[in-house]
Amino acid sequence: MARPPAPGAPGLFTEGEGKRPLAARMRPNQLADLVGLGELLAETSWLRAALAAGRLPSMVLYGPSGTGKTTLARILAAESMSAWVGMNAVTATVQDLRQVLAESRQRLAVEGKTTILFLDEIHRLNRAQQEVLLPDVEDGSVVLIGTTAGNPFFDISRALLSRVRTVAFVPLADKEIAAIVDRALADRERGLGAWELTLEPAARASLVRLSGGDGRVALNLLEAAATRRHAASGGAVSAQDVEDVRQGVYAPYDQAGDEHYHTISAFIKSVRGSDPDAAMIWLTKMLELGEEPRFIGRRLVILAVEDVGLADPDVLPYVMAAAQGLELIGLPEGALLLAAATLRLALAPKSNSATMALAAARQLVQAHGRLTVPAHLRNLSGQAKREADAADYRYPHNFPDHWVDQDYWPEGVPKTAIYPRVDAGAEAALNRQKPGTGRSR
Numbered sequence: 001m002a003r004p005p006a007p008g009a010p011g012l013f014t015e016g017e018g019k020r021p022l023a024a025r026m027r028p029n030q031l032a033d034l035v036g037l038g039e040l041l042a043e044t045s046w047l048r049a050a051l052a053a054g055r056l057p058s059m060v061l062y063g064p065s066g067t068g069k070t071t072l073a074r075i076l077a078a079e080s081m082s083a084w085v086g087m088n089a090v091t092a093t094v095q096d097l098r099q100v101l102a103e104s105r106q107r108l109a110v111e112g113k114t115t116i117l118f119l120d121e122i123h124r125l126n127r128a129q130q131e132v133l134l135p136d137v138e139d140g141s142v143v144l145i146g147t148t149a150g151n152p153f154f155d156i157s158r159a160l161l162s163r164v165r166t167v168a169f170v171p172l173a174d175k176e177i178a179a180i181v182d183r184a185l186a187d188r189e190r191g192l193g194a195w196e197l198t199l200e201p202a203a204r205a206s207l208v209r210l211s212g213g214d215g216r217v218a219l220n221l222l223e224a225a226a227t228r229r230h231a232a233s234g235g236a237v238s239a240q241d242v243e244d245v246r247q248g249v250y251a252p253y254d255q256a257g258d259e260h261y262h263t264i265s266a267f268i269k270s271v272r273g274s275d276p277d278a279a280m281i282w283l284t285k286m287l288e289l290g291e292e293p294r295f296i297g298r299r300l301v302i303l304a305v306e307d308v309g310l311a312d313p314d315v316l317p318y319v320m321a322a323a324q325g326l327e328l329i330g331l332p333e334g335a336l337l338l339a340a341a342t343l344r345l346a347l348a349p350k351s352n353s354a355t356m357a358l359a360a361a362r363q364l365v366q367a368h369g370r371l372t373v374p375a376h377l378r379n380l381s382g383q384a385k386r387e388a389d390a391a392d393y394r395y396p397h398n399f400p401d402h403w404v405d406q407d408y409w410p411e412g413v414p415k416t417a418i419y420p421r422v423d424a425g426a427e428a429a430l431n432r433q434k435p436g437t438g439r440s441r
Helices: 046-053 069-079 094-111 127-139 174-186 201-211 215-232 239-245 258-272 276-288 293-311 315-329 334-347 353-368 382-391 425-432
Strands: 059-062 083-088 115-120 143-148 165-168
Touching: 059 069, 069 083, 069 115, 069 143, 083 094, 094 115, 094 127, 174 201, 174 215, 201 215, 201 239, 215 239, 258 276, 258 293, 258 334, 276 293, 276 334, 293 315, 293 334, 293 353, 293 425, 315 334
Parallel strands: 059 143, 059 165, 083 115, 115 143
Antiparallel strands: none
């Protein structure tokens, strides 16, 4: 018996429809079909109430790709019967924005119709572009819906953020990815239902795992695996089919987005927590997904002083040499330098005495304001210097052990502990030494 026609063949889709990717064909067109938005889509949510009242607010939707940001924006435009103008912030100019805003004001005045200005990658707008939007967003002449994979509080001005609602999206749950996959496999109008394929449980589990919570990735993998199975003999899509069409391990990662910050945070905390195995996992994830190696090198240098410090003074030059070597040879061989520096830091004794001492000193300086330098410590000249030296200052090298008890504190400031004297590694030995001698007390 002949197999059903492939997507794109006459009789299965409208002309041209079947040539679109499965993820595009399966894009939901009503709120009821969206998954993963929880309370935002509840019948009693603020969004439902605003839509029903015809008073849709401007919004910034942020979170990982493939979680429904653009889809939600399109559905809101359709259900509110608004005009839709889509732009990418990377290519939009101030002149482009001014023109759209002028047309939106005219449309509202003449037709009584609201315009939704959809700005993808809104975090890429510069300050001048953001300022152009402010008056029209504030008075409702246009409804702005921006999307970004990053955290808007880092890149969008407070003035614009104060005029919009921010909505956070999260990676889709496993059951939600599975539901999206099953719906696409069964849908005979827009999906793969005409092929009458089934999906082995192990294949479904692989699709869920490899998607990383991204519905688009899950559908792209499903389409590739199903096409392979259909071209072979039909039947059940297997885990091997999925494995054969995958192109490397997928994970959501954006060097300007939350996943970037989450991953580098896990890396830093694993090194600080002296877990070399976990540290290597996070390092490898960053390298495999295209993280800038110089960024990793800089973080390693910071770790060397922030979390190891005096507990192992040899670590900083070791890590600095690795960072400089990375500049010399680049990737892929430079990954070995980053790996070695990561392991050296993870295995080293830990001390944050420099961080603590700096924080304590900063607190004291801020509390006391202007700090007066005692006369015997000032940079004096001529007769004033001779008088101060003779009266007060003691030159340490003139004394046994090159040290003398002397007051170095600002005038009128009570003495308090600044350096915490961490008892770890080489720092413990430093704290046991007599001042200025290098010998134990």
